[in-house]
Amino acid sequence: MQSIKTGIIGGAGYTGGELIRLLLQHPYAQISFIHSRSNAGKPVHTVHSDLLGDTELVFTDTISEDIDVLFLCLGHGESATFLQYNTIPEHVRIIDLANDFRLKAQAVTGTRQFVYGLPELNKGAISTAQSVANPGCFATAIQLGLLPLAAKGMLGESYITGITGSTGAGQSLSSTAHFSWRANNIQAYKTLTHQHLAEISESLAQVQNGYTQQQLHFVPWRGDFQRGIFVSSQVKCSVALETVAAWYEDLYKDHPFVHLSTTPVHLKQVVNTNKCILQLEQEGDLLVIHSTIDNLIKGASGQAIQNMNLMMQVPETSGLYLKPSAF
Known part of the structure; x- marks a missing residue:
């Protein structure tokens, strides 16, 4: 088959960098351009220094229409503005990695209808979509942990804690992103108000009618490590x-990146991979679901590649056989 021609808007950040790394190794895709106004004219490896020797691509401030898929790796709220001021041909499929189109009420812009891009929930719709809204990182880990219970109508009040690495905050510096703040330090933030709660509740309500955001109680934490998310949900x-484990195995049997472990899970099993690993623990009538992902891969760029594979009718796992960091 012909190569899938791809373009990236916002290629200088963490998600853009991960997307470049994955696409350079993808057996069916090629990168046509990487857009970055602030870095136009610079070799990509001057920003993503680990790519020295891997690519001679140069950042550009122009957009080519001769592509099949366009990835938007912009800041939250910027994708809608970009599409307002830039006309993208209808034949070009768009995958947005920001939060602009994830909610049903915001999923339409112009003539485009965005499909929520969690493959384990919407694989069929993604496969025929022209536009996909990539899920949030915490949202991915939490939803994959709770969906099997919701599918059985068994999900009630959910009490969730989750910790994320510093890359979850993006590349722009802030007081809590500096090494001197993160090292040997953790902090709860956006307690019970995290922005991913709305998309999580919409997905859960898709399989368990009537489930509401008010039933989700989430406390996120900033961790003193670079990448990865670890979530524990108590219900x-x-x-x-x-029996519950059999529900999980059954729901995910046709989804290649979600795995159920019978032993305690940890971050290094998933870092640098597109995997989500789940573990169940029960004490009396309390069930705890642990879920762990790499926030930049399954939580962002890897899931975007997974969605591209589905949209372009190539094997779902293409370009995503990745090596975990065991030590």
Whole structure:
């Protein structure tokens, strides 16, 4: 088959950099251009220094229409503005990695209808979509942990804690992104108000009618490490653990990146991969679902590649056989 021609808007940040790394190794894709106004004319490896020797691509401030897929790696709120001022041909598929089009009420812009891009929930719709809204990183980890219960109508009040690495805050410096603040330090933030709660509740309500955002109680944490997300969700469930585990295995049996572990899970199992690994623990009528992902891959750029594969009718796992960092 012919190569999938791709373009990237906002290629200088963390998600843009991860996308470049993945696309350079993708068996069916090629990068046609990487757009960055602030770095136009500079070799890509001057910003992403690990790519020295891997690519001679140069950042550009122009946009080519001769592509199949356009990735938007812009800041939250900037994708809608970009599409307002730039006409992208209808034949070009768009995958937005920001939060602009994730909610149903915001999923339409111009003639484009964005599909929520969680493959384990919407694989069929993604496969025929022209535009996809990539899920948030915390949202991905939480949803994959709770969806099997929601699919059985068994999900009630959910009490969730989750910790994320410093790359989850983006590349722009802030007081809590500096090494001197992050090192040997953790902090709760956006307690019970995190922006991903709305998209999580919409997905859960898609499979369990009537589920609401008010039933989600989420406390996120900033961690003193670079990448990865670890989430623990506690729910009431008196069904035997073996039965619940069978629900999880059944729901994810046709989804290549979600795996259920019978032993305690940890971040290094998933860092630098597109995997989500789940673990279940039960004490009495309390069930805890642990879920862990790499926030930049399954939580962002890897999931975007997974969505591109589905949209372009190539094997879903293409370009995503990645090596975890075991030590």
